């Protein structure tokens with residue numbers, strides 16, 4: 240699975256850096272280093288919404304914030320890897 244975190248200017252302002260850190264930690268905590276490849280990406284054109292946009296295997300997920308991170312990680316990354 241490839242997870243890209245948008246570091247475009249809008250997402251950068253909304254906290255990409257914090258999301259990158261949360262993502263790295265979550266991947267490590269779940270021992271997913273061999274399964275998840277983390278990368279940055281530029282603006283995906285989804286930046287009008289709140290929060291940061293990430294791409295999970297090319298699928299954009301918007302609205303990632305420090306508050307929504309856990310939920311989004313669980314639903315879009317953990318559950319997909321299991322399924």
Ligand code: FES
Pocket residue numbers: 245246247248249250251281282283284285286291292
């Ligand atoms: S800057 Fe991130 S989606 Fe546009």
